[in-house]
Amino acid sequence: MSTNTTNSLSGVLCSFAFAGVITALMTAIFIVESQLLIAGVLLGTIGAIVISSKFGVTSIILKSLGENENLSNALAVLVTLALIVIFYDDHYVLFILCTILLYSVTVLGLNIQLGYAGLINFSGAAFFGVGGYTAAVLSQYHSIPPILTLVIGGIIAAIVGSILLLPILRTSGHYSALVTLAFALLFKVFLDVNDSLGGAQGVDVGSFTLFGWDFGNDITIGSYDVSFYVPYVLASLVMLCVVFFFVRRIERSWIGLCLDSVRIDEVSSSCFGINIVRWKIVAFTIGNFVAGLSGALYASILGYISPANFSFGDSLMFLSILLLGGIGNLWGTIIATAIVVVLPEKFQVIQEYRLFIYSTLVLLMIVYRPVGLLPRKTRTYRPGESS
Amino acid sequence: MKTFNQKIAITCIAVAVMTFSLVAAPNFANAKDIVKVAFIGPLTGGVSANGIGGRNSAELAVKVRNEDPAAKYTYEFVGMDDECKPNVGVQVATKIASDKRIVGAVAHYCSAVALSAVKIYHRFGLPVIVWGAVHPDVTYGNKFNEIFRVNGTMINQNETAAKFMTSNGYKKFVIINDTTDYGKAHKEYFSKFIVENGGEIIESFGVTADQQDFTAELTKIKKLDPEVIYFGGLTPVGVRIRSQMNKLGINAQFEGTSGLKSDAYIEGLGDLSEGTLSFIEGAPLEKLPGGEFFSSEYTKVGYDQAAESYGPFAYAAMNLLLDTIEEKGPNRKAVVKALNAPAEYDSIIGKIDFDDHGQNTVAAISKYVVQDGKWVLWEDSEYASGKRSLKK
Numbered sequence: 001m002s003t004n005t006t007n008s009l010s011g012v013l014c015s016f017a018f019a020g021v022i023t024a025l026m027t028a029i030f031i032v033e034s035q036l037l038i039a040g041v042l043l044g045t046i047g048a049i050v051i052s053s054k055f056g057v058t059s060i061i062l063k064s065l066g067e068n069e070n071l072s073n074a075l076a077v078l079v080t081l082a083l084i085v086i087f088y089d090d091h092y093v094l095f096i097l098c099t100i101l102l103y104s105v106t107v108l109g110l111n112i113q114l115g116y117a118g119l120i121n122f123s124g125a126a127f128f129g130v131g132g133y134t135a136a137v138l139s140q141y142h143s144i145p146p147i148l149t150l151v152i153g154g155i156i157a158a159i160v161g162s163i164l165l166l167p168i169l170r171t172s173g174h175y176s177a178l179v180t181l182a183f184a185l186l187f188k189v190f191l192d193v194n195d196s197l198g199g200a201q202g203v204d205v206g207s208f209t210l211f212g213w214d215f216g217n218d219i220t221i222g223s224y225d226v227s228f229y230v231p232y233v234l235a236s237l238v239m240l241c242v243v244f245f246f247v248r249r250i251e252r253s254w255i256g257l258c259l260d261s262v263r264i265d266e267v268s269s270s271c272f273g274i275n276i277v278r279w280k281i282v283a284f285t286i287g288n289f290v291a292g293l294s295g296a297l298y299a300s301i302l303g304y305i306s307p308a309n310f311s312f313g314d315s316l317m318f319l320s321i322l323l324l325g326g327i328g329n330l331w332g333t334i335i336a337t338a339i340v341v342v343l344p345e346k347f348q349v350i351q352e353y354r355l356f357i358y359s360t361l362v363l364l365m366i367v368y369r370p371v372g373l374l375p376r377k378t379r380t381y382r383p384g385e386s387s
Numbered sequence: 388m389k390t391f392n393q394k395i396a397i398t399c400i401a402v403a404v405m406t407f408s409l410v411a412a413p414n415f416a417n418a419k420d421i422v423k424v425a426f427i428g429p430l431t432g433g434v435s436a437n438g439i440g441g442r443n444s445a446e447l448a449v450k451v452r453n454e455d456p457a458a459k460y461t462y463e464f465v466g467m468d469d470e471c472k473p474n475v476g477v478q479v480a481t482k483i484a485s486d487k488r489i490v491g492a493v494a495h496y497c498s499a500v501a502l503s504a505v506k507i508y509h510r511f512g513l514p515v516i517v518w519g520a521v522h523p524d525v526t527y528g529n530k531f532n533e534i535f536r537v538n539g540t541m542i543n544q545n546e547t548a549a550k551f552m553t554s555n556g557y558k559k560f561v562i563i564n565d566t567t568d569y570g571k572a573h574k575e576y577f578s579k580f581i582v583e584n585g586g587e588i589i590e591s592f593g594v595t596a597d598q599q600d601f602t603a604e605l606t607k608i609k610k611l612d613p614e615v616i617y618f619g620g621l622t623p624v625g626v627r628i629r630s631q632m633n634k635l636g637i638n639a640q641f642e643g644t645s646g647l648k649s650d651a652y653i654e655g656l657g658d659l660s661e662g663t664l665s666f667i668e669g670a671p672l673e674k675l676p677g678g679e680f681f682s683s684e685y686t687k688v689g690y691d692q693a694a695e696s697y698g699p700f701a702y703a704a705m706n707l708l709l710d711t712i713e714e715k716g717p718n719r720k721a722v723v724k725a726l727n728a729p730a731e732y733d734s735i736i737g738k739i740d741f742d743d744h745g746q747n748t749v750a751a752i753s754k755y756v757v758q759d760g761k762w763v764l765w766e767d768s769e770y771a772s773g774k775r776s777l778k779k
Contacts, residue, residue: 308473
């Protein structure tokens, strides 16, 4: 037992140190502007990761983070809060933080579908968009409280998704993927020609108001002018925490067990009395609900949405985040989202070549680490038990 | 365990020191007389040719200014990509608007992106001159002091068209428009300006963008006997209407919008296309007041890509921004105030005069007529010189 406690003590220290390093790193990445420094920070980070995995530091960090799960989760929230405090008046950085948090939420939704139940969804951005457009429509009625707007956004997305259930359940494998692909294209065309939703030009989304306080106004605390994005980042953070907790619970419960089983082998699952249709419906609907939820908040932050935001390409981006992070791994998802959102933004300095370099990086990643950054481990029957 | 912990500690400290030194570094690199100006346009994606042309043109204006020894400041050009997507547009708009070192920007080719970003510029008080987006609401949909636009809109196009037609003695108009945003907006603005100029819209017909047969509409139109049939829509429908007009023996002048002016219109109709009118934003480079200067400077720098039709607008917008900064100093508020004051500016695209919404009211609109199987500028045509005449 004594070795165990020292183990966890060093683990705690290690986790804290790691959180500090991540905060410093994110701060550095957000601050640097010139081409040379960006390249320096990125190469430095990659170098540090390579060196630390050579010396086995990476595995120690991962192990200590894994040992103290509650602490790790708390530290992640702390890192985000620290970043909010550091950049309290930098609108741009806060907006990027919002984007990371909300994209993470959406990809967590896709994680339930693809990572657990094995349903590939090529229309993630469409359900994200359903939430967004719901918020746009609801924002015309000021009496609806923001939280209700978000929930309704999620519910509408789940309802729209249920239209797809029949064809998806009737088909399997690649064919059900094609159904979602068709829906992604259909959704954009529908928005393009639908005048009441703004058509191809897009539509305004009103900002949140809560008890007469407009989320769109800057806040002054003492002598500090705090960006109006801070409440939005906090709201996004809360949403991510809630969804993360919820998805983690699903994964570890018997529901997760059933979903995993459906993914791995449908035939033997049904032999064991697992209702495959039911679990596919559950996973698909929850996933869409989560995507709609985050879409509604994202649209409110953006203030203006148009069909171009929710194209098939964006759905592919969500899926690529999932693949990059490691399918089924929640932390992998969040890290991958941060990379996918921040890198192209940082590459703005090289203008039209930015997507080229960014895609090259992603390609290299896929070639050298096809399982994703943090692959999901084989689950233990009950979490906490050693396998 | 100790060695492990030492390793961790050393690595952590090393990484922390490295990152912090990088954080601290940029703070030493600020020179006094550098003023930053930004450009936003679609540099990647489907319309990137226009975006890159605009970017090069705006950058050219900065380069020319920096070579001028009389300039008070050294200008640093910041180019940004909005991908023609509103969400990316909001990101880059937030980025440049919240960067206090950036004094002004020349932004947006895509209307949807411009519409989503204007709120942000207003919030941060950043003066922005739009160089390509044509939707009227970019300037007229708000009362933001910070937003200006050098290029014309559908409104300017129809104003020019209506003035031109009425001054040529036409009074009775029938409108056919397709039922897209484009067609509907054209109908709205053309009607408005025709009435203002003393003309009369007898009737208007909405048609779908893929309609094949217009016999019903055209039979009614024949009874109404208008002098002009105005068509707000794109080439394919225009070709069908014009040819069916001929079959039914309607002898009215046919007039289109920017969506009609394409070579496909002439190819589809042959001789029937003769005498059709069309109005479009912008002008051929050689017709612009500073077109020659612009194209010689553009080739001198040696850009790989063409400036495209909106390049001169981007150049003029950036030049106007730089002029204002030279005069009023690198201060956002001063620039906004100066641009809002009534004044006329000379530029390579002709005079620029902003109305109270920041819209350039003397935006260049070109009139074209089909002559011998070619779209010819009205002023150069035999119709203008009196050799040929339009239908009466």
